[in-house]
Amino acid sequence: MRDLAKAHIVLANVSQVTTLANRFAQLLEDQATQYNKTPWIIFLEGDLGTGKTTFVRACLQAMGETGKIKSPTYTILESYEIKKWQIFHLDLYRLADPEELHFLGIEDHFTSDAIFFIEWPKKGLGVLPKPDIVLNYKFLAQGRALELTAFSQRALPLLESIHEICV
Ligand SMILES: Nc1ncnc2c1ncn2[C@@H]1O[C@H](COP(=O)(O)OP(=O)(O)OP(=O)(O)O)[C@@H](O)[C@H]1O
Ligand SMILES: [Mg+2]
Secondary structure: OOOOEEEEEEEOOHHHHHHHHHHHHHHHHHHHHHOOOOOEEEEEEOOOOOOHHHHHHHHHHHHOOOOOOOOOOOOOEEEEEEOOEEEEEEEOOOOOOOOHHHHOOHHHHOOOOEEEEEEOHHHHOOOOOOOOEEEEEEEOOOOEEEEEEEOOHHHHHHHHHHHHHHO
């Protein structure tokens, strides 16, 4: 899988995660409004506790979700209707086999107004579509390092959010 661009940011604390998520969510909505022939697929990688759910939660709140956003650790899939979007938040950590994704019926959700945030995507390899963007988190002594990689043209503006926040 060939990447088109990469960006890096240090997220020193959760408040910086919120700042990034606010910008990221706004750009995601803008891009998804224009380029929605296929669902948007965002992979979140990184060890246990590196902040994947924290980021998704902040994005959903930035998009307008006011209800409780629980981690899909046990349910594997949580879904939200926000404005015109169908948003699916998956945590595949407990998946024994990628084929289990068929039982969750995820293909039924591959509609043009769908946005997927997928934690532990490697557990779904072979069944999941190619991502637009991959977020990879690593622990730092203070906070987290985040690497963003874009795999589609339509995802490139989302990496600009990083540069804007870094300056
Ligand atoms: N940038 C950050 N700086 C400091 N703490 C953070 C940062 N991002 C997240 N955290 C904290 O890290 C903890 C774990 O976060 P979270 O549950 O989002 O991890 P996760 O990657 O989803 O883990 P899992 O793989 O178990 O699903 C939370 O207490 C959260 O507040
Ligand atoms: Mg999580």
